[in-house]
Amino acid sequence: MAAVAAAWDQRSSKEQRRMQNVLLRQTVLQMALGHVPYVRAKLAAMGIEAREFKGLDELPSLPLTMRRDIVDPVRNPEGPRAIILRGTADGVKRFSDRSVVRRVALARLLGGEEIQELAIEAATRAIHVHLAAGPGGRLPIAYTRDDLDLLARAGGRLSALLGLERHDRLLNLVPFGPTLEFWGIFYMAHGTGMSAVHFRRERQDVRRALEALDDASATAVALPADEAPMFPDLARQENVDISKLRMLIAVGRSLTADERAVVGEGLLAAGAGDARIAAAYGSAEARVLWGECSVPAGRTETFGFHTYPDMEILELVSPETGRPVPGTAPGEIVITPLGFRGGSVPRWRTGDLALGGITTEPCPNCGRTVPRVGPTVRRGAWQRVVTLQGERSWIDLRDAGAAASERSSDWQIELRRENGSHHLFVYLGAEDKPAPIIDLYEDLKRLRARPTQIVLADTAELAARRSAASGPWPRYWDRSD
Ligand SMILES: [Zn+2]
Structure with missing residues:
Protein backbone atom coordinates (compact mmCIF):
# COMPACT_ATOMS: atom_id res chain seq x y z
CA MET A 1 0.00 0.00 0.00
CA ALA A 123 6.42 25.90 -17.84
CA THR A 124 8.91 28.04 -19.73
CA ARG A 125 7.63 31.53 -20.38
CA ALA A 126 7.51 34.19 -17.70
CA ILE A 127 4.07 35.77 -18.05
CA HIS A 128 3.70 37.72 -14.84
CA VAL A 129 6.29 40.11 -13.44
CA HIS A 130 6.12 42.25 -10.39
CA LEU A 131 8.89 44.47 -9.18
CA ALA A 132 10.94 44.63 -6.03
CA ALA A 133 12.09 48.16 -5.33
CA GLY A 134 15.32 48.67 -3.42
CA PRO A 135 18.79 50.20 -3.52
CA GLY A 136 20.14 50.14 -7.06
CA GLY A 137 16.72 49.91 -8.75
CA ARG A 138 13.85 47.53 -9.27
CA LEU A 139 14.29 43.81 -9.66
CA PRO A 140 11.86 41.79 -11.80
CA ILE A 141 10.17 38.92 -9.97
CA ALA A 142 8.89 36.72 -12.78
CA TYR A 143 6.37 33.88 -12.74
CA THR A 144 5.47 31.32 -15.38
CA ARG A 145 1.86 30.17 -15.57
CA ASP A 146 2.83 27.14 -13.51
CA ASP A 147 4.47 29.47 -10.98
CA LEU A 148 1.24 31.44 -10.66
CA ASP A 149 -0.48 28.16 -9.80
CA LEU A 150 2.08 27.72 -7.05
CA LEU A 151 1.50 31.30 -5.88
CA ALA A 152 -2.23 30.54 -5.72
CA ARG A 153 -1.49 27.38 -3.75
CA ALA A 154 0.60 29.42 -1.33
CA GLY A 155 -2.34 31.84 -1.16
CA GLY A 156 -4.69 29.02 -0.22
CA ARG A 157 -2.31 28.06 2.57
CA LEU A 158 -2.12 31.67 3.74
CA SER A 159 -5.92 31.68 4.01
CA ALA A 160 -5.80 28.46 6.01
CA LEU A 161 -3.25 29.96 8.39
CA LEU A 162 -5.33 33.07 8.90
CA GLY A 163 -8.54 31.09 9.26
CA LEU A 164 -10.27 32.46 6.16
CA GLU A 165 -12.72 30.38 4.18
CA ARG A 166 -14.03 30.64 0.69
CA HIS A 167 -17.31 32.07 1.97
CA ASP A 168 -15.48 35.02 3.44
CA ARG A 169 -15.54 38.25 1.50
CA LEU A 170 -12.29 40.15 1.36
CA LEU A 171 -11.71 43.85 0.98
CA ASN A 172 -8.13 44.29 -0.13
CA LEU A 173 -6.85 47.72 0.89
CA VAL A 174 -3.24 47.01 -0.01
CA PRO A 175 -2.74 49.58 -2.78
CA PHE A 176 -2.69 48.14 -6.26
CA GLY A 177 0.91 47.96 -7.48
CA PRO A 178 3.56 45.68 -8.93
CA THR A 179 4.46 44.29 -5.50
CA LEU A 180 4.39 40.90 -3.82
CA GLU A 181 2.20 42.46 -1.14
CA PHE A 182 -0.59 43.28 -3.56
CA TRP A 183 -0.29 40.18 -5.73
CA GLY A 184 0.20 37.89 -2.75
CA ILE A 185 -3.18 38.99 -1.36
CA PHE A 186 -4.73 38.87 -4.83
CA TYR A 187 -3.60 35.26 -5.24
CA MET A 188 -4.66 34.44 -1.70
CA ALA A 189 -8.25 35.21 -2.72
CA HIS A 190 -7.76 33.42 -6.04
CA GLY A 191 -6.23 30.33 -4.43
CA THR A 192 -9.02 30.16 -1.86
CA GLY A 193 -11.88 30.79 -4.27
CA MET A 194 -12.94 33.71 -2.09
CA SER A 195 -14.73 36.75 -3.39
CA ALA A 196 -12.56 39.82 -3.12
CA VAL A 197 -12.66 43.49 -3.98
CA HIS A 198 -9.23 44.95 -4.67
CA PHE A 199 -10.20 48.49 -4.14
CA ARG A 200 -7.40 50.86 -3.48
CA ARG A 201 -5.32 52.91 -5.88
CA GLU A 202 -1.70 53.69 -5.12
CA ARG A 203 -1.29 56.74 -2.89
CA GLN A 204 -5.01 56.81 -2.13
CA ASP A 205 -5.80 57.71 1.49
CA VAL A 206 -7.04 54.63 3.34
CA ARG A 207 -9.86 56.76 4.77
CA ARG A 208 -11.23 57.31 1.25
CA ALA A 209 -11.10 53.60 0.53
CA LEU A 210 -13.08 52.54 3.62
CA GLU A 211 -16.43 53.23 2.02
CA ALA A 212 -15.97 50.06 -0.03
CA LEU A 213 -16.30 48.00 3.15
CA ASP A 214 -20.10 48.25 3.06
CA ASP A 215 -20.34 47.65 -0.69
CA ALA A 216 -18.21 44.55 -0.40
CA SER A 217 -20.05 43.30 2.72
CA ALA A 218 -16.56 42.41 3.77
CA THR A 219 -15.87 39.86 6.48
CA ALA A 220 -12.12 40.31 6.10
CA VAL A 221 -9.90 43.26 5.40
CA ALA A 222 -6.25 43.30 4.34
CA LEU A 223 -4.29 46.51 4.69
CA PRO A 224 -0.68 47.70 5.09
CA ALA A 225 0.60 46.88 8.59
CA ASP A 226 1.54 50.51 9.24
CA GLU A 227 -2.11 51.49 8.82
CA ALA A 228 -3.64 48.59 10.73
CA PRO A 229 -3.49 50.16 14.22
CA MET A 230 -5.62 53.15 13.20
CA PHE A 231 -8.11 51.15 11.15
CA PRO A 232 -10.89 50.73 13.77
CA ASP A 233 -10.67 54.41 14.71
CA LEU A 234 -10.83 55.57 11.11
CA ALA A 235 -13.83 53.33 10.48
CA ARG A 236 -15.59 54.89 13.48
CA GLN A 237 -14.83 58.42 12.30
CA GLU A 238 -16.14 57.60 8.83
CA ASN A 239 -19.25 55.88 10.22
CA VAL A 240 -18.36 52.62 8.54
CA ASP A 241 -19.80 49.55 10.23
CA ILE A 242 -17.11 46.95 10.90
CA SER A 243 -19.10 44.75 13.29
CA LYS A 244 -19.28 41.92 10.69
CA LEU A 245 -15.54 41.77 10.32
CA ARG A 246 -14.02 38.37 11.17
CA MET A 247 -10.46 39.02 10.17
CA LEU A 248 -7.98 41.85 10.00
CA ILE A 249 -4.82 41.07 8.03
CA ALA A 250 -1.86 43.38 8.52
CA VAL A 251 0.32 43.11 5.44
CA GLY A 252 4.06 43.71 5.34
CA ARG A 253 5.19 42.95 8.86
CA SER A 254 3.97 41.61 12.18
CA LEU A 255 2.23 43.98 14.57
CA THR A 256 3.79 44.78 17.92
CA ALA A 257 1.98 43.66 21.09
CA ASP A 258 0.88 47.27 21.65
CA GLU A 259 -0.49 47.53 18.13
CA ARG A 260 -2.36 44.25 18.55
CA ALA A 261 -3.88 45.54 21.75
CA VAL A 262 -5.02 48.78 20.07
CA VAL A 263 -6.47 47.01 17.03
CA GLY A 264 -8.11 44.33 19.17
CA GLU A 265 -9.77 46.83 21.52
CA GLY A 266 -10.93 48.89 18.56
CA LEU A 267 -12.49 45.87 16.82
CA LEU A 268 -14.22 44.68 19.98
CA ALA A 269 -15.52 48.17 20.75
CA ALA A 270 -16.97 48.35 17.23
CA GLY A 271 -18.93 45.16 17.88
CA ALA A 272 -16.68 42.80 15.90
CA GLY A 273 -16.73 40.23 18.70
CA ASP A 274 -15.56 37.31 16.51
CA ALA A 275 -12.73 39.21 14.86
CA ARG A 276 -9.25 37.75 14.65
CA ILE A 277 -5.95 39.41 13.85
CA ALA A 278 -2.94 38.17 11.87
CA ALA A 279 -0.15 39.44 9.68
CA ALA A 280 1.19 38.43 6.28
CA TYR A 281 4.69 39.15 5.08
CA GLY A 282 7.06 38.26 2.27
CA SER A 283 10.49 39.61 1.52
CA ALA A 284 10.35 41.99 -1.48
CA GLU A 285 12.20 39.56 -3.74
CA ALA A 286 10.50 36.42 -2.40
CA ARG A 287 7.92 34.43 -4.34
CA VAL A 288 5.16 34.01 -1.71
CA LEU A 289 3.59 35.67 1.32
CA TRP A 290 3.90 33.94 4.68
CA GLY A 291 1.24 34.23 7.35
CA GLU A 292 0.79 34.12 11.08
CA CYS A 293 -1.83 31.83 12.49
CA SER A 294 -4.48 34.28 13.68
CA VAL A 295 -5.42 35.05 17.28
CA PRO A 296 -8.73 36.50 18.53
CA ALA A 297 -9.01 40.27 18.96
CA GLY A 298 -8.15 41.09 22.54
CA ARG A 299 -5.19 38.72 22.69
CA THR A 300 -1.79 40.12 21.88
CA GLU A 301 0.50 37.14 21.34
CA THR A 302 1.78 35.93 18.00
CA PHE A 303 3.58 32.80 16.92
CA GLY A 304 5.69 33.92 14.00
CA PHE A 305 5.34 33.66 10.24
CA HIS A 306 4.53 30.13 9.13
CA THR A 307 6.45 29.17 5.99
CA TYR A 308 6.02 26.60 3.21
CA PRO A 309 8.93 24.16 3.34
CA ASP A 310 8.09 22.57 -0.02
CA MET A 311 8.21 26.00 -1.72
CA GLU A 312 11.45 27.34 -0.31
CA ILE A 313 14.45 26.57 1.83
CA LEU A 314 15.27 29.07 4.53
CA GLU A 315 18.60 29.88 6.08
CA LEU A 316 19.63 32.56 8.53
CA VAL A 317 23.04 34.11 8.15
CA SER A 318 25.16 36.75 9.80
CA PRO A 319 25.01 40.01 7.80
CA GLU A 320 28.71 40.42 8.57
CA THR A 321 30.05 37.13 7.31
CA GLY A 322 27.24 35.43 5.40
CA ARG A 323 27.81 32.39 7.63
CA PRO A 324 24.85 30.52 9.17
CA VAL A 325 23.71 31.62 12.60
CA PRO A 326 22.54 28.94 15.01
CA GLY A 327 18.97 28.07 15.99
CA THR A 328 16.77 30.89 17.08
CA ALA A 329 19.46 33.58 17.11
CA PRO A 330 18.60 36.68 15.07
CA GLY A 331 19.90 36.71 11.52
CA GLU A 332 19.40 37.77 7.93
CA ILE A 333 16.83 35.69 6.04
CA VAL A 334 18.19 33.77 3.04
CA ILE A 335 15.70 32.14 0.68
CA THR A 336 16.11 29.43 -1.95
CA PRO A 337 12.82 29.12 -3.85
CA LEU A 338 11.74 25.60 -4.80
CA GLY A 339 9.79 24.73 -7.91
CA PHE A 340 9.37 28.30 -9.13
CA ARG A 341 10.75 28.37 -12.65
CA GLY A 342 10.13 31.92 -13.92
CA GLY A 343 13.36 33.16 -12.48
CA SER A 344 15.15 33.83 -9.24
CA VAL A 345 18.31 32.68 -7.68
CA PRO A 346 19.35 30.14 -5.06
CA ARG A 347 20.44 31.43 -1.63
CA TRP A 348 19.07 34.95 -1.99
CA ARG A 349 20.13 37.28 0.81
CA THR A 350 16.97 39.26 1.47
CA GLY A 351 18.45 41.94 3.72
CA ASP A 352 15.48 41.29 6.06
CA LEU A 353 16.33 40.64 9.69
CA ALA A 354 14.44 37.96 11.64
CA LEU A 355 14.80 38.95 15.27
CA GLY A 356 13.43 35.71 16.71
CA GLY A 357 15.36 33.55 14.26
CA ILE A 358 13.71 30.45 12.79
CA THR A 359 12.10 27.76 14.87
CA THR A 360 11.12 24.28 13.69
CA GLU A 361 9.18 23.35 16.84
CA PRO A 362 5.46 22.69 16.20
CA CYS A 363 3.45 25.87 16.66
CA PRO A 364 1.95 26.01 20.19
CA ASN A 365 -1.10 27.83 18.80
CA CYS A 366 -2.06 25.81 15.72
CA GLY A 367 0.15 22.71 15.89
CA ARG A 368 1.60 23.11 12.39
CA THR A 369 5.07 21.68 11.96
CA VAL A 370 6.40 24.14 9.38
CA PRO A 371 9.38 26.38 10.13
CA ARG A 372 8.35 29.67 11.66
CA VAL A 373 10.17 32.97 11.23
CA GLY A 374 10.28 35.93 13.58
CA PRO A 375 7.71 37.00 14.68
CA THR A 376 9.48 40.34 14.41
CA VAL A 377 11.03 40.87 11.00
CA ARG A 378 12.76 44.09 10.00
CA ARG A 379 12.56 44.56 6.28
CA GLY A 380 15.61 46.01 4.60
CA ALA A 381 17.22 46.21 8.03
CA TRP A 382 20.47 47.63 6.66
CA GLN A 383 18.93 49.92 4.08
CA ARG A 384 19.07 53.68 4.61
CA VAL A 385 17.92 56.72 2.67
CA VAL A 386 20.81 59.14 2.99
CA THR A 387 22.33 62.31 1.55
CA LEU A 388 25.91 61.51 0.61
CA GLN A 389 28.01 64.33 -0.82
CA GLY A 390 24.90 66.25 -1.75
CA GLU A 391 23.28 63.29 -3.49
CA ARG A 392 20.21 61.64 -2.04
CA SER A 393 20.39 57.90 -2.34
CA TRP A 394 18.93 54.67 -1.10
CA ILE A 395 21.83 52.55 0.09
CA ASP A 396 22.36 49.25 1.82
CA LEU A 397 25.09 49.14 4.46
CA ARG A 398 25.63 45.48 3.61
CA ASP A 399 27.00 46.55 0.21
CA ALA A 400 29.76 48.46 1.97
CA GLY A 401 30.22 45.54 4.36
CA ALA A 402 30.48 43.01 1.54
CA ALA A 403 32.93 45.22 -0.38
CA ALA A 404 35.06 45.71 2.73
CA SER A 405 35.06 42.03 3.67
CA GLU A 406 36.31 41.11 0.20
CA ARG A 407 39.42 43.18 0.89
CA SER A 408 40.13 42.66 4.54
CA SER A 409 39.14 40.21 7.25
CA ASP A 410 38.92 43.09 9.70
CA TRP A 411 36.54 45.93 8.92
CA GLN A 412 33.79 48.21 10.09
CA ILE A 413 31.21 50.40 8.35
CA GLU A 414 30.11 53.56 10.05
CA LEU A 415 27.26 55.85 9.07
CA ARG A 416 27.18 59.29 10.67
CA ARG A 417 24.98 62.30 10.25
CA GLU A 418 26.07 65.90 10.58
CA ASN A 419 24.10 69.02 9.65
CA GLY A 420 21.56 67.09 7.64
CA SER A 421 24.22 65.30 5.61
CA HIS A 422 25.40 61.73 5.95
CA HIS A 423 28.92 60.41 6.00
CA LEU A 424 29.83 56.83 5.24
CA PHE A 425 33.14 55.55 6.55
CA VAL A 426 34.78 52.27 5.64
CA TYR A 427 37.44 51.06 8.06
CA LEU A 428 39.75 48.32 6.85
CA GLY A 429 42.35 46.34 8.77
CA ALA A 430 45.70 47.78 7.68
CA GLU A 431 47.47 44.49 8.38
CA ASP A 432 45.69 42.79 5.49
CA LYS A 433 47.23 45.39 3.12
CA PRO A 434 43.86 45.91 1.41
CA ALA A 435 44.96 47.65 -1.77
CA PRO A 436 43.91 49.14 -4.10
CA ILE A 437 41.54 51.35 -2.18
CA ILE A 438 40.38 53.19 -5.31
CA ASP A 439 38.65 49.99 -6.50
CA LEU A 440 36.65 49.88 -3.30
CA TYR A 441 35.62 53.48 -3.81
CA GLU A 442 34.56 52.84 -7.41
CA ASP A 443 32.74 49.68 -6.33
CA LEU A 444 30.60 51.58 -3.83
CA LYS A 445 30.18 54.61 -6.08
CA ARG A 446 28.42 52.43 -8.65
CA LEU A 447 25.92 51.51 -5.91
CA ARG A 448 25.58 55.18 -4.95
CA ALA A 449 27.05 54.40 -1.54
CA ARG A 450 29.96 56.79 -1.99
CA PRO A 451 32.19 56.62 1.07
CA THR A 452 33.25 59.90 2.64
CA GLN A 453 36.48 58.22 3.64
CA ILE A 454 38.16 54.83 3.53
CA VAL A 455 40.37 54.46 6.56
CA LEU A 456 43.14 51.96 7.22
CA ALA A 457 43.09 51.11 10.89
CA ASP A 458 45.15 48.83 13.09
CA THR A 459 43.75 45.83 14.92
CA ALA A 460 43.47 47.59 18.28
CA GLU A 461 41.62 50.55 16.84
CA LEU A 462 39.14 48.34 15.01
CA ALA A 463 38.55 46.28 18.14
CA ALA A 464 37.91 49.47 20.12
CA ARG A 465 35.52 50.75 17.47
CA ARG A 466 33.60 47.48 17.47
CA SER A 467 33.18 47.47 21.21
CA ALA A 468 31.87 51.03 21.01
CA ALA A 469 29.18 49.97 18.51
CA SER A 470 26.06 48.38 19.94
CA GLY A 471 23.94 45.47 18.74
CA PRO A 472 24.74 41.94 17.63
CA TRP A 473 26.72 43.02 14.57
CA PRO A 474 29.21 45.69 15.64
CA ARG A 475 30.84 45.81 12.22
CA TYR A 476 27.88 47.94 11.24
CA TRP A 477 27.87 51.09 13.31
CA ASP A 478 24.92 53.30 12.51
CA ARG A 479 25.20 56.60 14.34
CA SER A 480 22.91 58.49 11.99
CA ASP A 481 19.86 58.65 14.26
ZN1 LIG B 1 0.56 28.51 14.32
Missing part, protein backbone atom coordinates in the same frame (compact mmCIF):
# COMPACT_ATOMS: atom_id res chain seq x y z
CA ALA A 2 1.35 3.38 -0.93
CA ALA A 3 1.87 5.72 1.98
CA VAL A 4 -0.29 8.82 1.83
CA ALA A 5 1.83 11.94 2.11
CA ALA A 6 1.01 14.14 5.10
CA ALA A 7 -0.49 17.56 4.45
CA TRP A 8 1.98 20.38 3.85
CA ASP A 9 1.66 21.67 7.40
CA GLN A 10 1.83 18.33 9.22
CA ARG A 11 4.99 16.75 7.84
CA SER A 12 7.82 15.71 10.09
CA SER A 13 11.12 17.52 9.65
CA LYS A 14 12.49 14.34 8.07
CA GLU A 15 9.72 14.34 5.44
CA GLN A 16 10.22 18.05 4.85
CA ARG A 17 13.91 17.49 4.31
CA ARG A 18 13.37 14.63 1.90
CA MET A 19 11.02 16.71 -0.25
CA GLN A 20 13.31 19.71 -0.14
CA ASN A 21 16.21 17.60 -1.27
CA VAL A 22 14.40 16.38 -4.38
CA LEU A 23 12.95 19.79 -5.20
CA LEU A 24 16.24 21.58 -4.63
CA ARG A 25 18.13 19.38 -7.08
CA GLN A 26 15.44 19.94 -9.71
CA THR A 27 15.30 23.67 -9.09
CA VAL A 28 19.04 24.19 -9.35
CA LEU A 29 19.16 22.08 -12.49
CA GLN A 30 16.40 24.13 -14.06
CA MET A 31 17.89 27.46 -13.04
CA ALA A 32 21.32 26.56 -14.33
CA LEU A 33 20.51 24.52 -17.41
CA GLY A 34 16.86 25.34 -18.13
CA HIS A 35 17.90 28.37 -17.85
CA VAL A 36 18.17 31.56 -15.76
CA PRO A 37 21.12 33.42 -17.35
CA TYR A 38 22.48 34.88 -14.11
CA VAL A 39 22.49 31.54 -12.27
CA ARG A 40 23.96 29.74 -15.22
CA ALA A 41 26.81 32.25 -15.54
CA LYS A 42 27.48 32.37 -11.82
CA LEU A 43 27.66 28.59 -11.32
CA ALA A 44 29.83 28.23 -14.43
CA ALA A 45 32.21 30.91 -13.13
CA MET A 46 32.53 29.01 -9.87
CA GLY A 47 33.07 25.68 -11.58
CA ILE A 48 29.89 24.19 -10.10
CA GLU A 49 28.31 21.53 -12.31
CA ALA A 50 24.53 21.63 -11.76
CA ARG A 51 24.13 18.01 -12.92
CA GLU A 52 26.34 16.84 -10.10
CA PHE A 53 24.77 19.01 -7.42
CA LYS A 54 23.66 16.67 -4.63
CA GLY A 55 21.02 18.72 -2.84
CA LEU A 56 20.67 20.01 0.70
CA ASP A 57 24.03 18.86 1.99
CA GLU A 58 25.75 20.83 -0.75
CA LEU A 59 23.55 23.90 -0.52
CA PRO A 60 26.19 25.86 1.44
CA SER A 61 28.58 25.42 -1.49
CA LEU A 62 26.31 27.47 -3.73
CA PRO A 63 27.12 31.19 -3.67
CA LEU A 64 24.96 33.63 -1.73
CA THR A 65 23.52 36.36 -3.93
CA MET A 66 22.41 39.80 -2.87
CA ARG A 67 20.93 42.79 -4.62
CA ARG A 68 24.26 44.37 -5.56
CA ASP A 69 25.27 41.23 -7.46
CA ILE A 70 22.31 41.81 -9.80
CA VAL A 71 22.12 45.61 -10.08
CA ASP A 72 25.84 46.34 -10.39
CA PRO A 73 26.63 46.41 -14.14
CA VAL A 74 30.21 45.31 -13.50
CA ARG A 75 29.15 42.23 -11.55
CA ASN A 76 26.20 41.48 -13.84
CA PRO A 77 26.62 43.06 -17.30
CA GLU A 78 23.32 41.59 -18.50
CA GLY A 79 21.37 43.59 -15.94
CA PRO A 80 18.38 42.54 -13.81
CA ARG A 81 16.73 40.75 -16.75
CA ALA A 82 19.30 38.03 -16.23
CA ILE A 83 17.27 36.66 -13.30
CA ILE A 84 14.28 35.91 -15.58
CA LEU A 85 14.01 32.44 -17.07
CA ARG A 86 14.81 32.18 -20.74
CA GLY A 87 13.41 28.73 -21.20
CA THR A 88 13.05 26.58 -24.28
CA ALA A 89 10.95 23.57 -25.15
CA ASP A 90 14.16 21.58 -25.21
CA GLY A 91 14.95 22.78 -21.68
CA VAL A 92 11.56 21.55 -20.47
CA LYS A 93 12.16 18.11 -21.87
CA ARG A 94 15.66 17.79 -20.52
CA PHE A 95 15.58 19.49 -17.17
CA SER A 96 12.03 19.48 -15.86
CA ASP A 97 10.81 17.17 -13.18
CA ARG A 98 8.60 14.27 -14.13
CA SER A 99 5.31 15.99 -13.33
CA VAL A 100 5.96 18.67 -15.96
CA VAL A 101 7.19 16.22 -18.56
CA ARG A 102 4.14 14.04 -17.94
CA ARG A 103 1.81 17.02 -18.26
CA VAL A 104 3.41 18.06 -21.54
CA ALA A 105 3.17 14.52 -22.92
CA LEU A 106 -0.45 14.23 -21.80
CA ALA A 107 -1.27 17.57 -23.45
CA ARG A 108 0.01 16.23 -26.72
CA LEU A 109 -1.96 13.04 -26.36
CA LEU A 110 -5.21 14.83 -25.55
CA GLY A 111 -4.97 17.98 -27.57
CA GLY A 112 -2.31 17.54 -30.17
CA GLU A 113 0.65 19.73 -30.93
CA GLU A 114 -1.05 23.05 -30.28
CA ILE A 115 -2.07 22.15 -26.74
CA GLN A 116 1.33 20.67 -26.11
CA GLU A 117 2.87 24.02 -27.10
CA LEU A 118 0.72 25.74 -24.50
CA ALA A 119 1.76 23.26 -21.82
CA ILE A 120 5.41 23.87 -22.66
CA GLU A 121 4.84 27.60 -22.53
CA ALA A 122 3.17 27.33 -19.15
